[in-house]
Amino acid sequence: MEEKNFICTACPMGCKLIVRLDGNEVVQVLGHRCRRGENYGAQEATTPKRMLATTVRARGGLHPLLPVYTSAEVPKAKMQEILAILRDVDITCPVKMGDVILKDIADTGVDILASRDL
Numbered sequence: 001m002e003e004k005n006f007i008c009t010a011c012p013m014g015c016k017l018i019v020r021l022d023g024n025e026v027v028q029v030l031g032h033r034c035r036r037g038e039n040y041g042a043q044e045a046t047t048p049k050r051m052l053a054t055t056v057r058a059r060g061g062l063h064p065l066l067p068v069y070t071s072a073e074v075p076k077a078k079m080q081e082i083l084a085i086l087r088d089v090d091i092t093c094p095v096k097m098g099d100v101i102l103k104d105i106a107d108t109g110v111d112i113l114a115s116r117d118l
């Protein structure tokens with residue numbers, strides 16, 4: 001049986017989690033003080049996800065780059081694919097904060113949104 005160790009970041013308590021796995025199946029999560037931490041540990045050990053904030057090229061605005069972010073967490077395993085897609089994005093201004101720049105990036109169901117007006 002494999003064990004993975006994490007610090008839970010779901011709240012400031014920072015509980016030390018131990019996740020016991022059989023292959024990719026979670027057998028037990030130890031060290032959590034609540035259900036959120038148990039879920040966090042199980043997800044982190046099997047399919048970790050993160051928010052992503054980056055920039056895309058923009059034409060016709062005050063700046064050559066538009067800051068963007070994901071509308072929800074995306075799988076860490078898809079980060080390189082997502083960044084490769086965003087490297088080829090070239091939007092034309094004007095853009096409003098919250099505009100959808102790309103829908104369903106890399107088949108994640110998550111959209112890429114503008115972080116500011118440009």
Ligand code: SF4
Pocket residue numbers: 008009010011012013014015031032033034035036037038040
């Ligand atoms: S396990 Fe619960 S109490 Fe502990 S850090 Fe995670 S969310 Fe907070």
